[in-house]
Amino acid sequence: MALTGLDIFKQLPKKNCKECGAPTCLAFAMSIAAGKAALEQCPYVSEEAKEALGSAAAPPIRLITVGAGAKALAFGDETVIFRHDKTFCHPTGLAITVEDTLTADALAAKVAKVNDLKVERVGQQLAVDLIAVVNASGSPAVFKDAVAKVGSLTELPLVLVSENPEAIAAALPPVAAKKPLVYAATADNYEKMTELAKANACPLAVKGKNLADTADLVEKIAPLYKELVIDTGSREIAQVLADQTQIRRLAIKKKFRPFGYPTITFTSAADPREEVIQASVYVAKFAGIIVLKADEKSQILPLLAWRQNVYTDPQKPIAVEAKIYEIGAVTPQSPVYICTNFALTYFAVEGEVAASKIPAYILPVDTDGTSVLTSWASGKFSADSITAFLESSGIKGKVSHSTCVIPGYTAVLSGKLKEKSSWNVLVGPQEAAGIQAFAKANFA
Amino acid sequence: MAVQIIKERNTGKINTVAIGATKEQGGTRTSIVTVGGDAALPFLHFEGEMPHKPVIAMEVQSRVPAQWNDVLKQPFADVLGDPAAWAKKCVDMYGAELIYLKLSGADPDLENQSPEECVSIVKNVLAAVGVPLIVVGCGNEDKDNVVLPAVAEAAAGENLLIGVAEQENYKSVVAAAMVHKHNVIALTPCDINICKQLNILITEMGLGLDRVVVDPGAGGLGYGIEYTYSILERGRLGALQGDKMLSTPVIATVGYEAWRAKEANAPASDFPAWGEQSERGVLWEAMTATALLQGGVHILVMRHPEAVSLVRKNIGALMVPQAV
Ligand code: SF4
Numbered sequence: 001m002a003l004t005g006l007d008i009f010k011q012l013p014k015k016n017c018k019e020c021g022a023p024t025c026l027a028f029a030m031s032i033a034a035g036k037a038a039l040e041q042c043p044y045v046s047e048e049a050k051e052a053l054g055s056a057a058a059p060p061i062r063l064i065t066v067g068a069g070a071k072a073l074a075f076g077d078e079t080v081i082f083r084h085d086k087t088f089c090h091p092t093g094l095a096i097t098v099e100d101t102l103t104a105d106a107l108a109a110k111v112a113k114v115n116d117l118k119v120e121r122v123g124q125q126l127a128v129d130l131i132a133v134v135n136a137s138g139s140p141a142v143f144k145d146a147v148a149k150v151g152s153l154t155e156l157p158l159v160l161v162s163e164n165p166e167a168i169a170a171a172l173p174p175v176a177a178k179k180p181l182v183y184a185a186t187a188d189n190y191e192k193m194t195e196l197a198k199a200n201a202c203p204l205a206v207k208g209k210n211l212a213d214t215a216d217l218v219e220k221i222a223p224l225y226k227e228l229v230i231d232t233g234s235r236e237i238a239q240v241l242a243d244q245t246q247i248r249r250l251a252i253k254k255k256f257r258p259f260g261y262p263t264i265t266f267t268s269a270a271d272p273r274e275e276v277i278q279a280s281v282y283v284a285k286f287a288g289i290i291v292l293k294a295d296e297k298s299q300i301l302p303l304l305a306w307r308q309n310v311y312t313d314p315q316k317p318i319a320v321e322a323k324i325y326e327i328g329a330v331t332p333q334s335p336v337y338i339c340t341n342f343a344l345t346y347f348a349v350e351g352e353v354a355a356s357k358i359p360a361y362i363l364p365v366d367t368d369g370t371s372v373l374t375s376w377a378s379g380k381f382s383a384d385s386i387t388a389f390l391e392s393s394g395i396k397g398k399v400s401h402s403t404c405v406i407p408g409y410t411a412v413l414s415g416k417l418k419e420k421s422s423w424n425v426l427v428g429p430q431e432a433a434g435i436q437a438f439a440k441a442n443f444a
Numbered sequence: 445m446a447v448q449i450i451k452e453r454n455t456g457k458i459n460t461v462a463i464g465a466t467k468e469q470g471g472t473r474t475s476i477v478t479v480g481g482d483a484a485l486p487f488l489h490f491e492g493e494m495p496h497k498p499v500i501a502m503e504v505q506s507r508v509p510a511q512w513n514d515v516l517k518q519p520f521a522d523v524l525g526d527p528a529a530w531a532k533k534c535v536d537m538y539g540a541e542l543i544y545l546k547l548s549g550a551d552p553d554l555e556n557q558s559p560e561e562c563v564s565i566v567k568n569v570l571a572a573v574g575v576p577l578i579v580v581g582c583g584n585e586d587k588d589n590v591v592l593p594a595v596a597e598a599a600a601g602e603n604l605l606i607g608v609a610e611q612e613n614y615k616s617v618v619a620a621a622m623v624h625k626h627n628v629i630a631l632t633p634c635d636i637n638i639c640k641q642l643n644i645l646i647t648e649m650g651l652g653l654d655r656v657v658v659d660p661g662a663g664g665l666g667y668g669i670e671y672t673y674s675i676l677e678r679g680r681l682g683a684l685q686g687d688k689m690l691s692t693p694v695i696a697t698v699g700y701e702a703w704r705a706k707e708a709n710a711p712a713s714d715f716p717a718w719g720e721q722s723e724r725g726v727l728w729e730a731m732t733a734t735a736l737l738q739g740g741v742h743i744l745v746m747r748h749p750e751a752v753s754l755v756r757k758n759i760g761a762l763m764v765p766q767a768v
Contacts, residue, residue: 082674082677082678082681083670083673083674083677084674084677084678118717119717119718120717121666210767211447211449211768212446212447215446215447236761236764237758237761237762237764238487238489238761238762238763238764238765238766239764239766239767241487241488241762241766242488242489242490242766242767242768243768245485245488246447246449246450246768249450250447250448250450253450254448254450256447256448258447273723273726273727273730273754274754274757274758276727276731277727277730277731277734277754277755277757277758278758278761280731280734280735280738281734281738281758281762284673284735284738284739285738296719296720296723297717297718297719297720297724298712298718298719298720298721298723298724298727299719299723299727300719301707301717301718301719301724302665302666302707302724302727302728302730302731303731305665305666305707306665306666306669306731306735308666309665309666309668309669309670309673309735310670310673312670314670314671314674344666344667344668348667348706351706371668373633374634431704433704433706433709
């Protein structure tokens with residue numbers, strides 16, 4: 001049951017030393033009760049207090065880590081149902097399956113292909129996160145070999161997919177240091193699986209048959225081991241959506257402990273394009289990990305972009321620093337493009353300017369990371385703010401001309417900007433995509 | 445501990461809007477499309493009814509869309525110059541439930557088609573297909589204010605969905621819809637307050653809210669779609685809590701948003717890490733649609749037939765009853 005702030009306060013050291021980040025012990029207790037802080041942030045809390053507060057002080061959804069080292073995936077620890085309430089924190093992990101029935105060469109080729117599913121977008125590195133090795137052969141020995149081989153060929157964390165404790169017992173110990181996720185404990189095998197996961201200190205997925213059955217199974221396992229990930233066993237989109245929604249609501253609103261863990265889901269479609277579409281639903285609706293077979297760049301890129309979008313902090317749009325950016329071998333004659341410092345705007349402009357092969361300066365005005373139209377509407381992108389930036393950025397010292405290009409959507413600013421800044425103003429295209437043609441027509 | 449399922453008790457729901465009119469209703473359509481009526485968050489059937497599934501309107505333009513890339517033009521290569529044949533292909537071959545006709549050729553900077561030419565294009569499309577029609581202007585306010593009333597008059601009785609009405613320019617299209625009994629698209633880019641405000645202005649003119657569909661000005665996948673997604677979620681929550689001015693069904697121009705992304709257009713030779721272009725483009729459009737569906741969209745305006753078929757399948761799978 002959820003404890004009140006006062007219940008928690010009674011257990012704190014009452015030093016009011018602020019080391020937890022809260023102004024007082026009481027304020028800290030209140031944030032814990034609201035799920036916004038974790039007891040561990042107080043360095044002075046006693047063991048007895050930790051025991052007494054136990055699960056009530058834990059975050060509503062446990063943070064679980066799969067893998068070790070730089071590529072380890074931490075997921076869970078979400079605190080809201082809607083991203084606009086605060087933000088979603090730990091992006092859904094994408095796992096690509098590799099079956100242990102592949103020949104050695106095919107397996108190596110497949111792993112290399114998955115390792116290469118990565119791309120840079122808007123200044124961030126995006127990639128798939130895990131490889132799920134599936135015991136399709138049914139043989140513990142074959143599984144053990146395949147897992148070892150995959151482990152040696154990738155830095156990505158692994159998911160070991162087998163409900164056969166013998167297969168896990170064979171494959172897990174040699175790769176235990178890589179902290180793979182064991183998938184899965186079921187009603188039939190959970191005692192052995194829990195023992196194996198615990199002995200090797202690896203996270204364990206718990207697979208039930210539906211919501212209620214999964215909760216029952218978690219309640220049996222949790223007293224023994226708490227590094228858990230849950231799967232309700234559903235595979236049809238509508239049912240997965242319902243299950244994921246209930247799990248997230250019960251964890252956040254009721255602190256229902258059996259659902260206080262991140263989830264794992266599997267796509268069911270045979271066609272890879274249908275799989276990624278199915279996965280797009282689970283990215284939006286709370287999945288911790290999605291396991292899929294699709295492995296083409298063209299299929300994974302849209303999913304990576306959607307995940308990046310969903311997990312962007314709504315209060316902090318991705319922004320770039322407002323300064324002079326030099327694209328290519330600029331000279332004092334190079335053109336000057338003005339845009340906003342919203343990362344999507346800036347990178348779209350940068351990509352097109354680079355592609356035009358005409359070196360140029362880009363000046364992203366600080367609009368608190370908002371887009372051209374939004375910042376123009378709010379007045380952050382105005383003749384005044386652009387004029388101020390033309391002065392403060394130091395661009396005048398770099399170019400021998402005084403002509404700047406503004407985005408086509410803000411053509412109405414050009415007259416006033418000319419007047420205020422006494423720069424010559426060219427109205428550029430509305431979309432970044434038009435920059436190449438524009439540059440060739442005006443600056444070639 | 446038994447699982448105590450959480451079902452929110454919603455007091456409000458989304459309006460229903462019917463588009464198209466059959467012969468008995470004074471039009472010439474062979475089918476009508478009804479959207480809205482949702483009494484829960486998208487596809488949470490266990491919580492409230494969702495009497496009408498989201499629909500796909502396929503986009504047809506009144507001029508050859510020269511700027512579209514080849515992947516997108518290829519399925520329509522034989523009909524791009526003939527809006528009526530294009531519309532017919534969308535319905536007969538690709539199962540479009542509605543046709544979204546953009547009168548792009550009316551643009552004074554392009555073909556500058558006259559109101560009479562626009563009317564005849566609309567009539568040809570109406571004659572070629574039996575599904576309901578959505579007709580939008582070219583985006584030049586002055587021209588649209590002449591073209592749309594002419595179209596509304598010529599198609600009186602067909603119960604079109606016409607647009608767009610915007611905060612700075614809504615009167616002529618709303619008046620035309622009222623006089624000739626059509627429905628209106630209210631466009632409010634990414635702003636929930638302006639959305640409410642515009643709905644208020646439109647109803648103050650006398651058009652019923654059951655004749656309004658809103659377009660939140662979708663951001664495309666990878667390019668701000670999350671703003672739209674969150675606005676859709678907030679709008680739906682507001683509607684479910686009983687805010688009438690947020691209860692209008694939603695239309696999203698998915699194809700337009702998706703196909704202007706670089707990811708949908710750049711060849712793999714320019715970006716090896718992006719993979720094969722045509723599949724990428726199709727999935728970019730399909731995922732723009734399925735992402736927005738999770739926020740709560742009722743009419744998806746789409747372009748590529750393969751994206752349409754992926755999204756139709758996704759909608760079908762999401763309309764299945766749930767056991768909780
Ligand atoms: S760190 Fe602990 S003792 Fe210090 S103010 Fe915070 S809760 Fe109190």
